[in-house]
Amino acid sequence: MGIRLHNSATRAKEDFVPIDASNVRMYVCGPTVYDRAHIGNARPVVVFDTLYRLLRHVYGEAHVTYVRNFTDVDDKINATAQARKAAGDARPLEALIRERTEETIGWYHADMDALGALRPKIEPRATDYIGQMVAMIAGLIAGGHAYAKEGHVLFRVRSYAEYGRLSGRSVDDMIAGARVEVAPFKEDPMDFVLWKPSDADLPGWESPWGRGRPGWHIECSAMAHELLGAEFDIHGGGLDLQFPHHENEIAQSCCAGHGFARVWMHNEMLQVEGKKMSKSLGNFFTVRDLLEKGVPGEVIRIVFLGTHYGKPMDWTAEKAAQAEATLRKWRGLVAGIDPAPTPLPGVVAALSDDLNTAGALAECHAAAGRGDYAGLLASARVMGLLTEEMGEWARGVDLSGLAAKLSTLREAAKASKDFAPVDALKSALLAAGVEVRMSKDGVELMPGAGFDATKLEAL
RNA sequence: GGCGGGUUGGCGGAGAGGUUACGCAGCGGAUUGCAAAUCCGUGAAGGCGGGUUCGAUUCCCGCACCCGCCUCCA
Numbered sequence: 015m016g017i018r019l020h021n022s023a024t025r026a027k028e029d030f031v032p033i034d035a036s037n038v039r040m041y042v043c044g045p046t047v048y049d050r051a052h053i054g055n056a057r058p059v060v061v062f063d064t065l066y067r068l069l070r071h072v073y074g075e076a077h078v079t080y081v082r083n084f085t086d087v088d089d090k091i092n093a094t095a096q097a098r099k100a101a102g103d104a105r106p107l108e109a110l111i112r113e114r115t116e117e118t119i120g121w122y123h124a125d126m127d128a129l130g131a132l133r134p135k136i137e138p139r140a141t142d143y144i145g146q147m148v149a150m151i152a153g154l155i156a157g158g159h160a161y162a163k164e165g166h167v168l169f170r171v172r173s174y175a176e177y178g179r180l181s182g183r184s185v186d187d188m189i190a191g192a193r194v195e196v197a198p199f200k201e202d203p204m205d206f207v208l209w210k211p212s213d214a215d216l217p218g219w220e221s222p223w224g225r226g227r228p229g230w231h232i233e234c235s236a237m238a239h240e241l242l243g244a245e246f247d248i249h250g251g252g253l254d255l256q257f258p259h260h261e262n263e264i265a266q267s268c269c270a271g272h273g274f275a276r277v278w279m280h281n282e283m284l285q286v287e288g289k290k291m292s293k294s295l296g297n298f299f300t301v302r303d304l305l306e307k308g309v310p311g312e313v314i315r316i317v318f319l320g321t322h323y324g325k326p327m328d329w330t331a332e333k334a335a336q337a338e339a340t341l342r343k344w345r346g347l348v349a350g351i352d353p354a355p356t357p358l359p360g361v362v363a364a365l366s367d368d369l370n371t372a373g374a375l376a377e378c379h380a381a382a383g384r385g386d387y388a389g390l391l392a393s394a395r396v397m398g399l400l401t402e403e404m405g406e407w408a409r410g411v412d413l414s415g416l417a418a419k420l421s422t423l424r425e426a427a428k429a430s431k432d433f434a435p436v437d438a439l440k441s442a443l444l445a446a447g448v449e450v451r452m453s454k455d456g457v458e459l460m461p462g463a464g465f466d467a468t469k470l471e472a473l
Numbered sequence: 474g475g476c477g478g479g480u481u482g483g484c485g486g487a488g489a490g491g492u493u494a495c496g497c498a499g500c501g502g503a504u505u506g507c508a509a510a511u512c513c514g515u516g517a518a519g520g521c522g523g524g525u526u527c528g529a530u531u532c533c534c535g536c537a538c539c540c541g542c543c544u545c546c547a
Binding site: 043045051055057058089090181182183188206231251253256259280281282285291292320324326332333335336339370376377378379383424433437440450458460462 | 474506508509511541547
């Protein structure tokens with residue numbers, strides 16, 4: 015059974031047929047590297063990483079090219095660099111910008127690695143492709159799809175008849191909505207910026223239209239073309255990018271004569287405790303915040319996979335706790351087990367059905383229930399779970415000393431009939447999140463949900 | 474105002490036009506010094522109103538409510 019994917023462009027689930035099965039190509043919009051990634055930024059990363067893993071499983075690791083960009087041209091980055099300069103840093107602005115984006119990319123890699131996301135094969139930075147952007151913009155002007163005015167270059171939206179199709183809007187409706195930036199240099203209020211001038215306090219590159227910098231949308235069109243060719247298989251990103259970002263990408267690329275992406279995929283947004291994440295509500299946090307709070311990356315990942323990517327997902331502490339318990343249980347079951355040579359057919363089938371990760375996890379639960387631990391392990395790993403690299407958090411601390419102590423107390427209590435000392439130690443262990451198993455055969459201690467090693471130190 | 478999505482049992486969350494989702498929690502039992510864990514068993518659903526159908530939670534229409542995007546926040 016082949017892969018079927020919901021294509022945002024056609025609003026239908028379609029059989030996935032790669033243009034070239036020996037080189038399946040996927041482009042995903044990556045982060046603007048101005049600060050730590052928040053928890054919402056992580057959802058597309060995990061979603062498309064899971065798709066990447068599925069594609070590699072089906073077509074072979076060497077036959078999938080995954081590109082995810084870093085947007086390192088951005089006013090927020092500029093603002094940070096300018097702030098550092100204002101604070102007395104004597105280095106040139108470009109150096110400060112480079113420093114800021116370098117450190118942010120480092121954070122991003124560390125945080126996404128912790129979620130078990132494979133690094134894409136290519137991670138281009140926008141600033142390394144300015145030449146391609148300039149060339150593409152020049153081509154659009156030559157073709158009558160864009161125009162230069164007052165140092166700006168604007169895309170002429172009316173020159174692309176299909177504009178609005180991806181997001182289901184018409185240009186006229188959008189203008190009626192009157193939420194568009196009106197600028198004197200625009201022929202039409204919907205026209206968007208391909209290139210804009212930079213003053214001395216902003217990073218800029220020489221171009222036929224003067225020193226300036228690219229608008230946001232052109233980078234993806236130019237980099238996708240450069241790295242994946244005029245036509246490729248899948249383009250992904252968060253639903254919030256569907257309009258205007260992806261709409262504009264399509265307009266630019268198609269007017270430049272590129273076939274561009276065949277399948278568009280958008281993940282729905284993430285909420286926190288039932289509400290849109292926002293700084294004002296106080297429910298805003300980064301991936302790093304969670305990791306530092308002791309929520310393992312693997313737990314974050316499985317929580318994400320518990321909801322289909324096409325539906326809004328709610329991040330809650332309750333879900334994280336349940337997920338942690340599930341992972342501890344599974345890790346216990348597969349300890350010392352070699353993975354089966356192939357993942358369970360039911361899991362692959364679920365993932366192949368538009369990335370039904372929740373269904374795939376249900377199959378894993380079923381495998382655990384019937385004792386097929388090798389199948390469970392192989393299947394979980396296709397989804398980036400139960401891998402060795404991610405298991406550090408669940409690896410046991412040595413509890414044998416405490417187990418022996420409890421066992422001794424218990425034997426004594428059985429003789430004396432005074433179980434108070436046993437119960438006292440047991441309560442303390444439970445309070446530290448340790449699972450206490452006492453049977454006829456002896457005592458067994460396991461880290462459980464909410465395990466906190468620091469609480470054991472006093473014991 | 475325009476566009477899009479959602480509404481499933483106590484909670485989370487899938488698939489399927491008719492047969493048990495699954496997980497967590499609950500309940501009963503086994504087990505236990507008491508528990509935990511484990512095992513066995515078990516109750517519980519499909520926003521509202523129409524329509525199609527032998528039969529709809531699943532398809533179609535309408536309504537209500539919720540959410541998102543339209544503001545270079547994924």
